[in-house]
Amino acid sequence: MFVPRGQFKVAHAHYRSVDLESRIEGATPHELVVIMFEELLKALDAMAVAARRGDYSQRIQRQSRAMSILHGLEGSLDFRKGGDIAEGLSDIYREARRLVMRGSRENDLDQILRARAMLHEIASAWSQIGRATPPM
Numbered sequence: 001m002f003v004p005r006g007q008f009k010v011a012h013a014h015y016r017s018v019d020l021e022s023r024i025e026g027a028t029p030h031e032l033v034v035i036m037f038e039e040l041l042k043a044l045d046a047m048a049v050a051a052r053r054g055d056y057s058q059r060i061q062r063q064s065r066a067m068s069i070l071h072g073l074e075g076s077l078d079f080r081k082g083g084d085i086a087e088g089l090s091d092i093y094r095e096a097r098r099l100v101m102r103g104s105r106e107n108d109l110d111q112i113l114r115a116r117a118m119l120h121e122i123a124s125a126w127s128q129i130g131r132a133t134p135p136m
Helices: 008-025 029-053 056-075 079-105 109-132
Strands: none
Touching: 029 056, 029 079, 029 109, 056 079, 079 109
16 A cells, blocks of 8 residues: 555554554453553653653643543552552552653653653553463
């Protein structure tokens, strides 16, 4: 397929959207959380690049996406069944939101990277859980 010059970004975004939608449609609840973490880390990476460049518009756009995903992750916690683990994750998500907001407001790359590192650790553990759990 030929994509005219200057329209590659549009075509790439469309392909990425279709790919993401198809992954979501066939995902188990565990896989949905994996996808959310992948998208969250991508948003934080893009936010960090925007902060390095001083690109306010992109930084705010990626911050909004990251915050939305963090709220979604926290909203999916089952505090009744999850107990202390759910409480701990809630605290981590809340701290990550604080770091992302502060990093964006102050254009402070270190705050964004701290949030990313913290969340990457959880994302990695969540992915490992998925590999260790046999399919039903």
